[in-house]
């Protein structure tokens with residue numbers, strides 16, 4: 001039986017079941033957000049994180065917000081739903097999947113033929129679960145589509161975590177690695193630790209090790225040496241938002257890895273579902289970049305690693321210009337330059 005990567009967020013026995021990713025790799029802790037406020041907090045604090053997983057969490061957060069609604073009619077119900085969507089949208093600004101999912105659930109309710117509030121409540125949950133199920137299928141397809149690009153490689157480098165923990169299951173950047181492994185082609189993976197929150201060390205290394213895939217953890221400043229020594233034949237990363245021209249917002253540090261890959265003649269692949277594309281933005285300089293608590297940079301847990309009172313810059317994402325992107329792997333196929341035309345054709 002091929003290895004089945006873990007699903008980070010599901011709906012089971014009438015409640016959200018979610019891995020608290022801030023507790024990994026030391027402990028596998030399952031939590032059950034019961035209110036929209038608890039879901040907002042889980043997204044904000046990266047208990048659930050990764051663009052597709054954030055979208056699923058937001059959609060389920062909408063259901064938590066309205067499941068006990070006492071709205072007297074459809075108009076009141078839709079007003080409550082809109083208010084909850086605005087609240088969840090305030091949790092994190094960069095991953096477009098969050099906004100895409102909130103909009104999709106609201107549109108499903110708007111298109112409903114019933115005015116019965118109980119039926120509309122059920123519809124919200126049904127749409128949230130459809131988003132989750134479809135994301136799992138998209139990740140499988142990304143795995144299959146991406147495999148053709150990696151099948152001749154021995155090792156790849158990845159940044160942050162775009163694995164099963166960032167999606168419904170299987171991941172985006174790690175999906176081709178899981179797909180190939182299930183067919184007997186086991187790639188080696190070099191995982192950037194990915195400061196400051198260490199998604200690579202804590203999450204990518206953990207999930208690949210669980211899957212029996214040989215993973216080597218490196219600090220972010222080792223990527224150049226790994227490439228210079230010829231140890232990797234490709235780089236593959238996820239994305240939080242891709243604009244109409246193919247610019248890619250992803251975890252801070254991705255842009256630097258892309259430049260290093262270009263310098264070393266190594267292909268730089270981005271893996272993402274269609275729900276990560278934002279065609280309303282023409283280029284990456286329009287993408288809102290989340291800036292987080294400076295303490296994430298100045299402390300290692302509770303231990304200060306920088307003097308008090310200094311300036312700290314802590315953007316959670318950067319933007320890689322499309323010119324550094326070799327190809328974008330989606331569930332609909334592989335998109336190559338010229339990106340503006342080919343994204344418009346495929347997405």
Ligand SMILES: CSC[C@H]1O[C@H](OP(=O)(O)O)[C@H](O)[C@@H]1O
Pocket residue numbers: 046049050051052159160161162163166167171172173199237238239240250251252316
């Ligand atoms: C498959 S989307 C993964 C994407 O999201 C991560 O950001 P965060 O951990 O802050 O949610 C990172 O940018 C990953 O590449």
